[in-house]
Amino acid sequence: MSADKPLPAHKGQSGESVRQHNLSTVLRLVHLQGTILRSKITATTGLNRSTVSDLVAELSELGILVEKETAAPTGVGRPSLAVSAADNIVAFSVNPEIDATTVAAVALSGRVVSKERRLMRSHPTAQDSIAVSAEMIDSMRKQLEPGTRIVGVGVSVPGQVRSSDGVIRFAPQLGWVEQAFAASLSQSTGLPVYLANDASLGCVAESRFGAAKDINDAVFLFAGSGGIGGGVISNGRNITGAAGYAGELGHIRISSSKQLDYSGFSGTLEALVRRNDLLDIFRLYVATDEELDAEIRSTESTKARKLLEQQVSSLADGISTLVNIFNPEVVVLGGFLTSLFDFAPDQLIAEMKQGALAAASERVVIRKGALGSNLLVLGAAELPFEALLEAPSSFRLTDA
Amino acid sequence: MSADKPLPAHKGQSGESVRQHNLSTVLRLVHLQGTILRSKITATTGLNRSTVSDLVAELSELGILVEKETAAPTGVGRPSLAVSAADNIVAFSVNPEIDATTVAAVALSGRVVSKERRLMRSHPTAQDSIAVSAEMIDSMRKQLEPGTRIVGVGVSVPGQVRSSDGVIRFAPQLGWVEQAFAASLSQSTGLPVYLANDASLGCVAESRFGAAKDINDAVFLFAGSGGIGGGVISNGRNITGAAGYAGELGHIRISSSKQLDYSGFSGTLEALVRRNDLLDIFRLYVATDEELDAEIRSTESTKARKLLEQQVSSLADGISTLVNIFNPEVVVLGGFLTSLFDFAPDQLIAEMKQGALAAASERVVIRKGALGSNLLVLGAAELPFEALLEAPSSFRLTDA
DNA sequence: ATCTATTTGTTGTTTTAAACAACAAGTATC
DNA sequence: GATACTTGTTGTTTAAAACAACAAATAGAT
Structure with missing residues (x-):
């Protein structure tokens, strides 16, 4: 008891x-x-x-x-x-995606020492990904300045990660289920490996170095081709939940629509604000966020504009709910959500305020992420750095 | 910068x-x-x-x-x-409602020293409520054992409270807007006064003494005649947000229904899970939670059972969303939501798991609140107690 | 150019509070 | 009744932050 x-x-x-x-x-x-x-x-x-x-x-x-x-x-x-x-204490960050793996070395000073993105055949297994990551880390390790010491490896995973042991429970895009990623990569590299959800790490990065620096209460929404992820800073701390799965803000239900999201839930934020739907309407097959943004900025098509307005509405609904729940100072948007924001900022803000309590929404600011392509690189590196920050005098650094 | x-x-x-x-x-x-x-x-x-x-x-x-x-x-x-x-250090707790005001004295030991509920004419103004509260506190104060010392007053408010200065921003049931309740009651009583949202305080009480004791991640949903309120404990701490308005879990949007809640938002949890709708179907005008519970347990009416099932579904949708956001260990229900739970626990749990990520929902337990009618009494008292706990040696206690 | 006020780094001393060690007190088991 | 065990008590040690005094380096005044 x-x-x-x-x-x-x-x-x-x-x-x-x-x-x-x-x-x-x-x-x-x-x-x-x-x-x-x-x-x-x-x-x-x-x-x-x-x-x-x-x-x-x-x-x-x-x-x-x-x-x-x-x-x-x-x-x-x-x-x-x-x-x-110190500029010679580095963490490796790893970001496995469906078609590529990015590995970078980040110094404690914040400098991105090196960064490499390697294209892979589609749908790699976790074993593939671990092998490639380990090899990239190894070669990058050899090119570090002499005397450099390594804190560890942080991995940003597009899926749910059990924080206690770094097991990937489910990564829908990659099709991975129950993969002991941390243990395995640690074995291959001889380095301590930490895992977390990608959006949570983006959230941490933006709150420490980006758009929500020095803000104690912030909500983050990041959207990519794999759906919408999220993260929350409350009272200065990242919300992780009991086992590390908190912050799945893409899967909040906001409508009775039967439209499904990438995890098979209907009527969720992720189901209604879909990058693919926009690509379809612009007749694009693949596109970078920049290319999509250009289309959104320049389109005159009524059909496209209507879809965009619908997505802005849905996004506003989602943000309203989150504002009522968290009463944040700032809501940070990333990925193509920034394009939606730019498309109709007034509509987004007006509809968000309409759906949220006046007291909670009156001071909320919606802002675009500030870290760009370094978002996950910096976020993932914070995992091993955090361990060092927690116990500076007893932490065991590894020689390069 | x-x-x-x-x-x-x-x-x-x-x-x-x-x-x-x-x-x-x-x-x-x-x-x-x-x-x-x-x-x-x-x-x-x-x-x-x-x-x-x-x-x-x-x-x-x-x-x-x-x-x-x-x-x-x-x-x-x-x-x-x-x-x-000590059994002779007490906090007063005050709970203004639409038709009554409850004042209690609670000892640091947890003992409820005295408790009084005074009926009032409907729709009291904030001034009325402050005057009555002050008078009740005064008379209760005189009956305390000699040598008793007072920590302060905690007020649980059915509405949004700005935590920085204890101003009630909006209390829809009571019809209060922008009332400097804390300052005014402090003036009348000569005691420090702390305010917070009622559901948040219920949440704190259940997490410290009730159904979520020793749980670090919990979500609370309380429903009464005034709608649905909520609270969240994340990493052992109550989530308050930037200004104290966080935790308005009744106002999360879960459907496209045009049904409105008590704050005028459509398709929210509070709009779809309404106590009044149940009273109507049972042809009750007013009823205690116990009376309503008896009706729910015993009803054979198909219409009533259908409404109940709908409400259970909506509740499950809301809990799913909250589970995806917070990954709690426990979800605690209070008020007539416990009756809904008892009516169809299997349906509630099944539908909740269906709408939530497997990883986040697999270990969630739905539980009924354990503190009954002492919920807000204990919760509100925690506000002044918290100040004492924070700085035991320098806190200034007031003689009774 | 020199002097003064100001701020910060440096060094040696003091103070505070937790840890430690040794012993006394009280209980249960053999 | 002896022994083992746990906890309270008291006096001592230790770690680390505060403090105090002084030296160093700057800007502005004379």
Whole structure:
């Protein structure tokens, strides 16, 4: 009945855990803000000058942070030192898609060190994908600067991932079911591997570095050829749910329509806002988001415009529901949803407000994603980085 | 661009804040678990025996906790002391409804010290309600045991409340708009007053003391005569949103039906699962939840059973959407939704699973609320208690 | 060019609170 | 009644943040 397991919520704090927390706080600040003055760290953390000095020294010792003298002094008084995240600590990010696999190396400083997209035959098995990923990581690893250290691998998966053990439960586009992706890729590379849903990672990336930076409550909707994915930041934290499947915002039911989405549910947001329907009406077979966007911007076809208006309406319905549920400050759109937004921003906003409570919707801002093609690259890299940020002094880095 | 305000997320921890945190942790543990052995506190917090001894001593000194020798020893070894929350520290909870106002005094120990429900003429103004509440609190205050100290007042509001200043933005049933309830009631009583949405507070109560105790991810749906309200616990925390309006789960759109809910939105969960529709079909004008439940259990009418099945379907649709969004462990139902559940549990569960992702729904349990008529009494009291739990050593208690 | 005010880094000391260690107290089992 | 076991108590140690004093580096004033 009562909790025999020591819930983390009821954990006390000892002296050492305070040190861990403070190291973590400083490192996270630098990772998120980029290069930052030490005096600024002192101000934002509220810690004493000498304490910050000591913390930064320890992190520098570990090779995680770097201190440099500021090139141009900023004002009166002794110039403060600039603190940056190490440029030679990298995470690999992997994004398997239906027709290609993207692998990148991202430095803790945020720099994308290298990035490669390899086309694959359609419908690769998970084993194929793991083999290709491992090989790409291996070759990329050899080209890293000497002395570079590796945090691990983050994989963005277009499907549902069990967070506890990194098993892909179901990836509809790829046709994968119950694949122990993390364990297998970890075996092949000798590196720790972390998995999460792609849209959730996009959400994390936009909230840390993009359109929702410094926002505590945000909702994300990303649409691609595989449907609509989503993510939520509430009170500054990504909502994951009990097992990691939360945030499937494409599958919220908003209508009685019998139209099906890619997972076979009817009347959902994903069923009514379909990229393929737009491609069809423009008589396109495949198209990049840019090409589709150009068509949407320029079309004069009444039929096309009507479909677009319907999709905008459905999107507004979906956003209304999410606003009522989450009361976010910002709603961030990605993929071709940005084109829908641009097509009829006033309609979208008006219909969204009409379907949502005034109090919850009055301050909501709808915004386009800011990270473009680096969205998932940065998002996936945050998974291993998060592990490092959580325990900077005890995390085991791997030599390149 | 970058954060000039020191975000709490980037706050460091000093020695003193550790003490605060640990005092808070111990006190919260006792408040949530009820009477608990000191050895158990040591085990769950992970703190040293002597540290726990010291922390409990400080809280006892403050009169917040009480240590007693255990009546019946539990096993081998020196018997541990039983730690309880003080029974003479109380919070008032207030619940204004359309036809009555309920005021109660709740002890930190969880005991409901007193409770009174006063009938009022229909459609009271906010001023009426504040005056009546203040008067009820005053008279109840006089009857408290000597030496009792007061934490504050928590108000559960059937409407949207801005959390920053306790202004009621809109309470559709009561017809209130923009009422500075907290400020006004605080003026009248001389006590700190906290406000929140009623369903959110019910959610907090069930998650701390009721059907979702020790559950980190739970969704709550409560239905009454005023519609359907909701609340969410994600990662152990109640979701409030940017301004406090999150959790309006009754207003999620699940259908294209033109049926309107109490806030004028069409096709929402609240529009399709209406208590009044059930009352109508049973030819009841007013009825308690118990009376309605009896009708639902015993009805043989085909028309009634069809309506009930429709409502169960709609409820299942709503829960599916919420399961896809939140991946909860438990969904808790309250009000007449429990009767719907009892009417057709298999249908509800089957249809819910049909509309939700397998991964997210496979482990979900649908459960009835456990707190009955004390739901809002306990929930509202948690608001002032929370302030005390947050800062036990510096919180200013008021003498009765 | 020099002086002053200002800000920040550095170093050595103090303080706080948790951990630790040793012992006493109380219970159950043999 | 002896022994093992668990918990409370007390005094000591330790870790880390705060503090204080001073040095360093800048901008602006004289």
